[in-house]
Amino acid sequence: MDVVRVIGVLEEGGGQLSALRLSVGLRGHGFDTVRLLAGDATPGGVALARGYGVEVETFVDPRSGERRGLQWRDDADFADWLAPRLADAELVHAHMVGAWMAAAKVVRPDVALIASEHNAVTWPCGDFTAQAVAAAARIDAFFAHGPAARDFAATIGLLEGVLHEGRSAVEGLDATALPALPTPRLTFAGRLHPEKGADLLVEALALLRTPVNAYLLGDGPAAAQLADRVRELGLAGSVRFVGWSPEPARYIAGASVHVVPSREEAWSQSAVIGLGLGVPVVGTAVEGLPFTLGEGRGLLVPREDPAALARAIDAVLDGSSRPDPAPGRAYAAQFTIAAVSATYARVYASSASSRRS
Numbered sequence: 001m002d003v004v005r006v007i008g009v010l011e012e013g014g015g016q017l018s019a020l021r022l023s024v025g026l027r028g029h030g031f032d033t034v035r036l037l038a039g040d041a042t043p044g045g046v047a048l049a050r051g052y053g054v055e056v057e058t059f060v061d062p063r064s065g066e067r068r069g070l071q072w073r074d075d076a077d078f079a080d081w082l083a084p085r086l087a088d089a090e091l092v093h094a095h096m097v098g099a100w101m102a103a104a105k106v107v108r109p110d111v112a113l114i115a116s117e118h119n120a121v122t123w124p125c126g127d128f129t130a131q132a133v134a135a136a137a138r139i140d141a142f143f144a145h146g147p148a149a150r151d152f153a154a155t156i157g158l159l160e161g162v163l164h165e166g167r168s169a170v171e172g173l174d175a176t177a178l179p180a181l182p183t184p185r186l187t188f189a190g191r192l193h194p195e196k197g198a199d200l201l202v203e204a205l206a207l208l209r210t211p212v213n214a215y216l217l218g219d220g221p222a223a224a225q226l227a228d229r230v231r232e233l234g235l236a237g238s239v240r241f242v243g244w245s246p247e248p249a250r251y252i253a254g255a256s257v258h259v260v261p262s263r264e265e266a267w268s269q270s271a272v273i274g275l276g277l278g279v280p281v282v283g284t285a286v287e288g289l290p291f292t293l294g295e296g297r298g299l300l301v302p303r304e305d306p307a308a309l310a311r312a313i314d315a316v317l318d319g320s321s322r323p324d325p326a327p328g329r330a331y332a333a334q335f336t337i338a339a340v341s342a343t344y345a346r347v348y349a350s351s352a353s354s355r356r357s
Contacts, residue, residue: 001031001032001091001352002034002088002089003023003026003089003092003093004037004085004091005019005035005036005054006038006092006103007036007095007099008096009038009039009041009071010041010048010058011042011044011045012244013191014168014190014270015095017048017168018145019036019093021171022341022344023052024053024337025340025342026341029345030345031345035055035057036049036055036056037058037059037086038058039058039060039068039102040070041058044244046058046062048246072096072098072128073098073126074098074101074132075098078098079101079102079105079106082102082103082106086106086107086108089108090352091351092111093114093115096119097128097132100139101131101135104135104139111355112141113138113139114143114347115135115141116166117149117153118149119148119266120148120152120264121148121149121152129155136153140351141162141351142158142162143166144165145266146287147291148264148288149166166266167340168267168335169336170272170332170335172250172252172273173273173333175277176254177251177255181251182213183254185212185213185254185255185256186214186255186256186258187214187215187217187248187274187279188260188261188270189218189245189252189273190218190260191219192222192223193220193222194263195263196218196220196261196265197284198216198218198222198261199229200304201309202229202233202239203229203233204259204309204310205310207310208313208314208317210318211238212238212313213238213240214235214239216241217242218242219244249277252274256316256317257279257280258271259283260281260284263284263303263304264286265284265289266287268283271292271293272331272332275292275297276333278328279325280298280299280325281293284303296327297323297327298328299312
């Protein structure tokens with residue numbers, strides 16, 4: 001079955017990787033993503049998709065640097081652009097609220113529409129709740145990544161039979177560390193944006209009792225500000241900004257501790273990679289992280305509290321608080337590409353059959 005995937009913004013990020021890995025895994029179940037249609041896009045995001053063998057077409061020219069907020073907005077021009085490009089689809093999967101609101105307007109009546117929401121919907125570009133309610137009536141299956149996304153889905157009228165737990169596939173659970181990485185080593189992997197809390201980690205690093213080399217993987221709008229703060233705190237010799245990496249697991253493997261200091265986090269791929277590699281994970285108790293790191297799999301600290309974060313990191317480094325790695329490894333094994341794609345394939349097949357009948 002030919003699948004057309006729609007995404008609000010195509011960039012180097014976790015939600016995008018989730019969609020691309022899913023596309024790869026579903027090929028073995030007879031669901032072939034024939035193209036990915038993106039609203040906003042960056043050159044790096046386009047290159048990422050093509051690296052996974054997915055054909056890409058973008059509404060906004062990725063070379064222009066323009067952003068229209070299509071992850072979040074109801075945009076009539078985007079919907080009009082999608083219409084002819086969805087005409088031959090046998091199933092459509094739209095990721096991010098701006099994408100599934102647009103797709104719902106133009107997808108054929110006999111075609112199943114699957115929607116995914118990877119973030120809390122806070123309407124940063126204007127309130128489109130009414131449009132989301134209208135789109136909900138057309139959605140055949142909705143994958144909510146985390147409790148905030150599920151709560152939002154319920155508020156716009158999506159019923160329990162339509163709602164499914166969103167699952168992101170991870171890679172690298174068998175990774176080996178890159179050669180010559182120092183020990184002890186702390187890692188962070190995520191977009192350098194305030195919601196991911198890398199600034200809180202930098203403040204915590206200045207409070208540590210135990211010296212540690214810190215590797216910050218990722219890129220984003222806060223990169224320059226973070227680098228300035230690292231210099232102000234005298235940490236330039238021990239903090240390395242790696243940039244975006246296609247293989248974060250090779251930095252995380254063998255690390256002494258992996259940190260997820262997010263202010264918002266539906267479900268952290270990097271936390272699951274850490275758990276799967278047997279690395280102790282420290283994270284903030286926000287949104288979905290208490291579920292990911294709960295039951296003794298990791299250590300949780302309050303949000304917006306660098307001192308508490310530093311204490312937890314020190315406790316891991318000095319061995320006074322180190323989670324048993326076995327539960328974390330077992331949890332992470334549920335999120336391989338093979339395991340996740342099998343779940344989605346069942347929902348795709350059921351939704352397509354119901355829509356045709």
